[in-house]
Amino acid sequence: MFGNFTYCNPTKLYFGEDSLNNLKTELQKYGNNVVLVYGGGSIRKNGIYDDVLRILTESGKNVAEISGVMPNPTLSKLRAGIEIAREHQADLLLAVGGGSVCDYSKAVSVSVNCEEDPWEKYFVRFEEPECRLVPVGCVLTMVGTGSEMNAGSVITNEETKQKIGHVFASENVMPRFTVLNPRYTMTLPEYQMVAGIYDIFNHICEQYFSGEDDNTSDYISEGLMRSVIHSSRAAVKDPQNYEARSNLMWTATWALNTLIAKGKTTDWMVHMLGQAAGGYTGATHGMTLAAVSLPYYRYIMPYGLAKFARFAENVWDIAPAGKTQEQIAAEGLAAMEDWMKEIGVVMKLSELGVSEDMLEELADRTIPLKGGYKELSRDEIIRVFRESL
Structure with a gap:
């Protein structure tokens, strides 16, 4: 085995049918302002939304929402989400969905406190964040991307028709925690x-x-x-x-x-x-x-x-x-x-x-x-x- 490398992965995983019970413990580590990020509404139909919102409410969190994150998250959606997170003064971004929602939340995380254009900075020049990041947590409902335990983010520029991924070097971009309940994937x-x-x-x-x-x-x-x-x-x-x-x-x-x-x-x-x-x-x-x-x-x-x-x-x-x-x-x-x-x-x-x-x-x-x-x-x-x- 050749080469020199460093390995660090700070994401804490909660796995199994009872894994969502750990969300309340994790929420205690962050401030009151949480932005709930999700996709097209399937989590409302299958009850996951209600379960997560109940835990957020019981934990005394002030919740704003970014809904409608699409399977290939777009730059315009990213910019809209950045504004919501800024207005809410987000202390935590809670992604509930599949890999696209997790990817999107990481892109919002590195952009909220950065004044530069996120597309040019992160997806054209592939720079690293120099500003304060907003922590990301995930409740996964679809498997495949691995975004729940890495620092990758993929965004599509709908004007240029470019879909570009950036795997950030900083481990701080990785989700702080992820809830993995296989039952959540069975409604797909x-x-x-x-x-x-x-x-x-x-x-x-x-x-x-x-x-x-x-x-x-x-x-x-x-x-x-x-x-x-x-x-x-x-x-x-x-x-x-x-x-x-x-x-x-x-x-x-x-x-x-x-x-x-x-x-x-x-x-x-x-x-x-x-x-x-x-x-x-x-x-x-x-x-x-x-x-x-x-x-x-x-x-x-x-x-x-x-x-x-x-x-x-x-x-x-x-x-x-x-x-x-x-x-x-x-x-x-x-x-x-x-x-x-x-x-x-x-x-x-x-x-x-x-x-x-x-x-x-x-x-x-x-x-x-x-x-x-x-x-x-x-x-x-x-x-x-x-x-x-």
Whole structure:
């Protein structure tokens, strides 16, 4: 295992069916002014809103609300939320929802006490916050992004059609606490559940497919991927299977809390490609990732052949006897494709509204990254997009 690194994750997790009972204890650590942040209203229908608001009221908190946070939070929504948090003099931002609500709350957190334009500062120049942050807490209702235990935030500029993520270096951006109750995820439509499942899996892949050393992180990743595969099949068969949904929730958190990235260069090009498509179309994040993943991995496979062969053997149980590395690796990606179809993810960008005439613009909105087995040129980015249609 190569490299030097520091690992610190200050997010406190409360997991299980009774986990919301701990919210009152956490609220005692913050001032009276709480901004409750949530999405399109599903938490009102399933009763989570009432439970959270009751605890806030019993704790004597003065509550303001930012509602209507969309699946791909926009810059205009961010600016509106900043103003609400400023007017309320927020002491805590309480995000109740999925990864988009958590992402959004972190973007509000770093912007409330900063006079600079948040888009330019954080999502164009990728600067770190220099102002006082407003603490964030999360009550998670959808799994996939891992935003509940990391410092990442993704915002879409609806005018330029750019969807850009910033993983902040400061651990202070991470949520101070997160409530993880698997029951809260069971009211999601199957489409959203499956999109989240693939998001989990791809987060692990993008850290796994980098480096050539014997790395402890890769062994952890293989176990997490096997868990996702097993639990996804059980959850698709029975969405009310608590064991499967709880395992998916726990795996999602560990897939992107930065632990398995340690000692790795990491390769986030699938996210760059998927976010470019998502920013342009507004399509569901996990589905954009699914649509571009196999064309990308098949393209870079020759450059990281040994790891792809290991992936086939250790994750998909491909028998290596009598086969070349190329054959083993190809069988692994074929097994991955079969699983993706089995659980019902979107396999083509055309199903999400992308057409041939958009590819040049999508390439212009795709940020090329180093860290993987092959750095893509603009022409190669267009090629991968075309093969994803």
